[in-house]
Amino acid sequence: xxxxxxxxxxxxxxxxxxxxxxxxxxxxxxxxxxxxxxxxxxxxxxxxxxxxxxxxxxxxxxxxxxxxxxxxxxxxxxxxxxxxxxxxxxxxxxxxxxxxxxxxxxxxxxxxxxxxxxxxxxxxxxxxxxxxxxxxxxxxxxxxxxxxxxxxxxxxxxxxxxxxxxxxxxxxxxxxxxxxxxxxxxxxxxxxxxxxxxxxxxxxxxxxxxxxxxxxxxxxxxxxxxxxxxxxxxxxxxxxxxxxxxxxxxxxxxxxxxxxxxxxxxxxxxxxxxxxxxxxxxxxxxxxxxxxxxxxxxxx
Numbered sequence: 687x688x689x690x691x692x693x694x695x696x697x698x699x700x701x702x703x704x705x706x707x708x709x710x711x712x713x714x715x716x717x718x719x720x721x722x723x724x725x726x727x728x729x730x731x732x733x734x735x736x737x738x739x740x741x742x743x744x745x746x747x748x749x750x751x752x753x754x755x756x757x758x759x760x761x762x763x764x765x766x767x768x769x770x771x772x773x774x775x776x777x778x779x780x781x782x783x784x785x786x787x788x789x790x791x792x793x794x795x796x797x798x799x800x801x802x803x804x805x806x807x808x809x810x811x812x813x814x815x816x817x818x819x820x821x822x823x824x825x826x827x828x829x830x831x832x833x834x835x836x837x838x839x840x841x842x843x844x845x846x847x848x849x850x851x852x853x854x855x856x857x858x859x860x861x862x863x864x865x866x867x868x869x870x871x872x873x874x875x876x877x878x879x880x881x882x883x884x885x886x887x888x889x890x891x892x893x894x895x896x897x898x899x900x901x902x903x904x905x906x907x908x909x910x911x912x913x914x915x916x917x918x919x920x921x922x923x924x925x926x927x928x929x930x931x932x933x934x935x936x937x938x939x940x941x942x943x944x945x946x947x948x949x950x951x952x953x954x955x956x957x958x959x960x961x962x963x964x965x966x967x968x969x970x971x972x973x974x975x976x977x978x979x980x981x982x983x984x985x986x
Contacts, residue, residue: 711765711975713819713983716812717801719942719974720771727751736802743798743941745782746790753777753797755968763823763898763972764920765985775827776943777966793951793958795967798943801976806846806939813976814937819904819915819984822855822942823973824878826895830968832946833961834858834875834893837866839945840969843905845936852934853903853912854881857893861947863954880914883933889914889926898972904979905934915986923986940976944969 719737729735730750744753755775762768782795805811812818822841832838834857841855856879860866865885866874880889880903891899902915902923912932915923944967948958977985 711977711985713977713979713985715975715977716818717804717940717976719799719801719822719976720766720972721756721774723770723772725772727754727756730754733802738799739802742800743784743796743943745779745797746785748781750799753782757825757827757970760825760970760972761898763825764900764917765821765823765973765975771972773825773970773972775830775968775970777830777968778944778946779963779966782944782946789956791955793948793953793955793960795946795960795963796944798941798945800939800941804939804976807937810937812978813940815907817904817906817908817979819902819977819979820853820940821900821902821973821975821977821985822971823898823900825898825970825972826893827968827970828895830966832857832944832967832969835870836949837861837864837947838969839947841901841940841942843903843938843940845938847936849936850883851881852883852905852932852936852938854885855879855901855903856881859949860887861951861954863951864947882912882930888912888930889916891916891926894918900973902984904929904984905932907934910934915984917986923984942971942974 728751731740760773776797778795778797784791784796836858837860838857843852859870859874862868876893877890879887882888897919900917904913911929913929914927916926917923948960951958
């Protein structure tokens with residue numbers, strides 16, 4: 687397991703937030719996934735109103751307006767403007783079964799948003815070339831907790847041929863098939879992990895219960911490198927890895943939401959154990975955007 691910089695468990699989660707000045711996005715935005723304050727839940731079902739695809743990737747016979755929620759008591763995240771944007775929450779339930787061309791994916795419980803202008807053809811959009819930084823922030827819903835005995839994929843950039851991901855952002859107990867050791871410990875359960883294209887864990891930090899956590903991943907398609915940035919609350923993003931070699935080929939799309947993987951599984955997609963979800967589980971997001979980082983530009 688290759689870890690470029692491994693922070694002690696919860697060291698960043700418990701650090702004092704001394705700099706509370708909010709940051710503006712300073713680089714050209716390629717895709718903006720932040721949610722305008724006047725957007726309604728029904729807007730997520732509209733191809734013209736939503737910034738995400740109304741079709742993919744969700745349980746069959748479900749609409750996004752049934753899946754998404756707006757946590758009205760949550761303050762906007764670091765890269766959301768208080769007067770312009772609001773957080774949103776992706777939820778899953780027992781009905782979150784996605785049907786692919788090969789059949790119903792019984793192993794997963796899944797709801798993943800795709801930016802509607804992010805195409806799946808290799809190298810066909812601006813997020814698949816040059817130097818690009820992918821941003822998102824996460825916050826936890828104590829009323830819809832994740833069962834972290836499972837592995838959760840929350841953000842990933844999937845290759846156009848579906849053969850793997852350029853990067854993956856996961857929480858909970860990572861399966862052996864996905865680069866973890868499958869052993870449940872408090873540290874493994876309660877931590878976020880960032881993985882490279884080979885599923886090596888390159889950064890981890892504890893899951894904060896009461897504050898926003900901000901992440902950014904930069905892909906340099908020219909030099910075939912990847913770099914991770916992180917901060918807690920309203921602190922500026924900091925480099926938590928150096929740029930390192932990564933296979934960024936294959937184009938693809940960023941997906942964001944929840945893919946809850948099974949335990950006791952062989953194929954992950956088609957089999958395994960999923961306990962019944964009492965109500966729903968949720969993950970709150972904010973500050974989602976993809977920026978052009980050519981010339982060294984990074985919004986921190």
